Structure formats: C-alpha cells, structure tokens
Amino acid sequence: MIGRLQGLLAAKNPPQVLIDCHGVGYEVDVPMSTFYNLPALGESVSLLTHFVVREDAQILYGFATPGERDAFRQLIKISGVGPRTALSVLSGMGVDDLAQAITLQEVGRLKKVPGIGPKTAERLLLELKGKLGSDIGVRTGATSDAQADILQALVALGYSDKEAALALKALPAGVGVSEGIKLALKALAK
Structure with a gap:
C-alpha cells in the first residue's frame, strides 16, 4: 500500500x-x-x-492532512458511497464542516454538495454519527453535545434548521440543554 x-x-x-x-x-x-x-x-x-x-x-x-484522509476512509466505508463521491463531499465542505454537519445532523448542508441527494445525505449522517462527528465534540467541548440536543429539540418542535441554528447562535456559551431550549424558544417567539 x-x-x-x-x-x-x-x-x-x-x-x-x-x-x-x-x-x-x-x-x-x-x-x-x-x-x-x-x-x-x-x-x-x-x-x-x-x-x-x-x-x-x-x-x-x-x-x-490526516483528517482529510481519515474522513475519506470513513466515507468510502458507507454503502453506495464510492471514492468519487467521497472526494466530492470533501471538495464541497471541509472536514470540520462535515464533522459539524454530522454532529448537528444537518441534512441540508450535505445536500448542497453536488452528487449528494436526500437519501445519501441521510445515510451519511446515520453511518458517520459517532465516528466523524464526535471529533468536533472533543475540540469544542461539551457545549457541542448540548447545542446538538437543543437543535434537535427545536427541529422536533417544528422549527426549520435555519431558525434553530439562528436561535443557537444567540445562546450564551456553556448553557445547559433545558435552559438552552427555554432561551431559544423565547428568542424564537419574538
């Protein structure tokens, strides 16, 4: 090799x-x-x-970088994703952006990559969750997990990904999940 x-x-x-x-x-x-x-x-x-x-x-x-190669290797392990598609993903978004999209389960960001449709994007999120997305949690600390939970809760309540992401940006750093959801809902109600 x-x-x-x-x-x-x-x-x-x-x-x-x-x-x-x-x-x-x-x-x-x-x-x-x-x-x-x-x-x-x-x-x-x-x-x-x-x-x-x-x-x-x-x-x-x-x-x-080693991060790019590791992400490529994780991508090609997924059924239906070959080397060309993996290169397209890495060309369309950086490794950090990909890891963040996986951590926050953002299908929309992956669908923007040429050649990635809704089904493939969802498969990528499912297969890479905990593998690639966990790397960003280590870098940004525990707040990444809390923010991901808050984002998922807001989306489950019917808010769009964009609305939920905007509400997340307004939250203070290090806020807990339950407090973060309350603050985000107050911000979205305005």
Whole structure:
C-alpha cells in the first residue's frame, strides 16, 4: 500500500495532480480543499495517500492532512458511497464542516454538495454519527453535545434548521440543554 508521496509537483489538472518522485510520476486525485493549498509547479510537495485497486483501475487519492484522509476512509466505508463521491463531499465542505454537519445532523448542508441527494445525505449522517462527528465534540467541548440536543429539540418542535441554528447562535456559551431550549424558544417567539 502506498501511504505517502513526496516529490516535485509536475502538473495540476483539477482534481488530478502529477507528482514526480525521483523520476516516477504518480497521478493522484485530490479533493479541492487539498488542491487549493498545493504549492506552485516544480516545488516540493508531500501528500498522504489512499490506494484503491479495482478490476479496471488502480487509483491513488491524495490528501494534505490526516483528517482529510481519515474522513475519506470513513466515507468510502458507507454503502453506495464510492471514492468519487467521497472526494466530492470533501471538495464541497471541509472536514470540520462535515464533522459539524454530522454532529448537528444537518441534512441540508450535505445536500448542497453536488452528487449528494436526500437519501445519501441521510445515510451519511446515520453511518458517520459517532465516528466523524464526535471529533468536533472533543475540540469544542461539551457545549457541542448540548447545542446538538437543543437543535434537535427545536427541529422536533417544528422549527426549520435555519431558525434553530439562528436561535443557537444567540445562546450564551456553556448553557445547559433545558435552559438552552427555554432561551431559544423565547428568542424564537419574538
């Protein structure tokens, strides 16, 4: 398995790059988040990779960060989500945005990604809950769990995702679930 490539950036043709590693050129498909952060042609580049072998092709996928590669690997484990769809998801939203969407169970954010319909978005949220979304909870602390619970309660009461998200932004940091729901309902009643 090829885990990392380091060499000179020989060509950039979105979403593919060519990396010259001591005279051997590797074609690597990358998400746009990685593509935008690549150095100029001829400069040194290092990418983490994921190698896919199929009957008709052997394809390398490259990533600038371990988080991107981990998210890609979690995405391709889901039934019906292949490497191209996973690249599309990572190109359409960053890893932090994806983790937040999963934590807050925001179907609408995933449906905005080209190639992701309502059923696939719901499957992504279901399959990745607790896997990818939990990472953001570790970074932002316990408030992320409370905010997710408040958001779900507001949506269950009939408010739209947008209304509930706006009400969440108005809440003080570190507010508990029950107090947060009360404050959010007061804000939404105005």
